[in-house]
Amino acid sequence: MENILLLAHTETDGTLAKPALEALTAALALGGELTIGLVGATVQPAAGQVANAGAVRILAVCGDAFAAPRYATDAAAAEALARASGAALVLAPSTSRWARAIPGAAFRLNGRVDTHATNLAIRNEVPAVSRWFYRQRMEAVLTRAQRPWFVLLDAGCCEPWSGEPGAATVELLPLEVPATRTTVTGVQSPKAGEQTIRPDAKLLFVAGAGWTKKQSDGAVHGAEAEGLIRGFLRAANASLGSSKSLVDMSGEGEAVLNFMSHLNQIGQTGATPRHAKGLSTCCHGEEPHVVGWRFITQRRAVNLDANCGWARGKADVLYVADAFAVMRAVNRLMA
Numbered sequence: 286m287e288n289i290l291l292l293a294h295t296e297t298d299g300t301l302a303k304p305a306l307e308a309l310t311a312a313l314a315l316g317g318e319l320t321i322g323l324v325g326a327t328v329q330p331a332a333g334q335v336a337n338a339g340a341v342r343i344l345a346v347c348g349d350a351f352a353a354p355r356y357a358t359d360a361a362a363a364e365a366l367a368r369a370s371g372a373a374l375v376l377a378p379s380t381s382r383w384a385r386a387i388p389g390a391a392f393r394l395n396g397r398v399d400t401h402a403t404n405l406a407i408r409n410e411v412p413a414v415s416r417w418f419y420r421q422r423m424e425a426v427l428t429r430a431q432r433p434w435f436v437l438l439d440a441g442c443c444e445p446w447s448g449e450p451g452a453a454t455v456e457l458l459p460l461e462v463p464a465t466r467t468t469v470t471g472v473q474s475p476k477a478g479e480q481t482i483r484p485d486a487k488l489l490f491v492a493g494a495g496w497t498k499k500q501s502d503g504a505v506h507g508a509e510a511e512g513l514i515r516g517f518l519r520a521a522n523a524s525l526g527s528s529k530s531l532v533d534m535s536g537e538g539e540a541v542l543n544f545m546s547h548l549n550q551i552g553q554t555g556a557t558p559r560h561a562k563g564l565s566t567c568c569h570g571e572e573p574h575v576v577g578w579r580f581i582t583q584r585r586a587v588n589l590d591a592n593c594g595w596a597r598g599k600a601d602v603l604y605v606a607d608a609f610a611v612m613r614a615v616n617r618l619m620a
């Protein structure tokens with residue numbers, strides 16, 4: 286098996302987050318000689334975290350210039366680590382930071398890159414990447430002859446590595462900070478209020494446009510919809526998804542559900558999250574929406590319409606019922 290470099294950037298506290306540990310699991314499963322390459326302001330806590338993972342070397346590019354995500358510094362660090370390791374395969378978690386910098390680093394090494402991989406495993410005695418095409422509709426398994434081969438592994442596809450921490454020796458690479466045009470002045474979170482996107486939640490709760498439509502009494506019940514949805518999210522610690530119709534309405538200021546943004550959108554033009562269970566409410570189950578449910582293991586939906594998309598093989602269970610009544614009862618049970 287070829288030599289592998291696992292590239293990981295540290296968090297603000299110098300440790301590795303879950304996506305990096307998931308990529309470590311994938312790297313170890315390949316079986317080649319493993320080098321770990323760390324990037325960040327400080328890397329010693331991260332090195333300690335993975336000290337017992339069995340890497341032959343832990344290399345690092347470290348310093349204040351490498352603390353914040355920035356293409357110029359991240360690509361330079363990835364390039365230096367890949368060159369120093371001499372690895373044929375370079376695996377990195379598909380964080381927004383690496384997704385931006387790794388393709389450039391691959392180009393500088395005359396390598397190739399595959400993004401959004403969901404698996405990297407030996408097939409027919411060579412490493413092969415699995416990835417989905419056409420917005421998660423078709424899965425392909427592909428190999429490449431070109432080296433170095435960079436692979437960005439999507440989060441949630443492997444169990445995070447969880448060995449005992451230990452003492453690690455880190456080889457620091459001297460790297461001149463490249464010229465930068467970007468100054469990172471701070472971090473702006475998309476939402477000041479309640480956190481509704483929880484990638485690690487067991488359950489994805491999806492709210493569709495039906496919550497904002499006139500109900501059987503001829504009136505819209507926005508305030509109650511908001512209370513029911515928020516109440517359920519808190520009680521179940523669920524992540525909140527939405528259909529495009531609903532987030533578009535929120536964006537256009539028709540907001541009934543003001544905690545909803547385009548970041549919550551699931552589907553063809555939205556996200557494809559990974560959760561063990563999904564419950565869709567007041568959403569019709571159209572293909573462009575449902576395609577975002579590709580990686581939800583158990584899917585259920587509540588809709589008034591027995592002929593909605595969910596009834597056509599898109600859900601495991603469809604409750605033909607009024608979501609207001611159902612969620613009122615569910616929230617009561619959970620309290």
Ligand SMILES: Cc1cc2nc3c(=O)[nH]c(=O)nc-3n(C[C@H](O)[C@H](O)[C@H](O)COP(=O)(O)OP(=O)(O)OC[C@H]3O[C@@H](n4cnc5c(N)ncnc54)[C@H](O)[C@@H]3O)c2cc1C
Pocket residue numbers: 492493494495496498500527528529530531550551552553554555556566567568569570571572573574577587588589590593606607608609
């Ligand atoms: C190229 C393209 C890309 C797209 N990408 C996306 C995407 O990424 N994500 C996405 O979501 N959509 C996407 N769409 C749009 C998608 O096709 C649907 O139009 C959209 O998802 C519909 O949203 P909805 O089901 O919330 O709303 P509607 O279609 O308005 O459905 C509302 C549903 O609520 C039900 N309802 C109403 N009241 C109640 C009640 N009290 N209890 C239970 N049920 C009730 C109704 O029966 C109805 O089925 C895309 C479309 C195109 C063409």
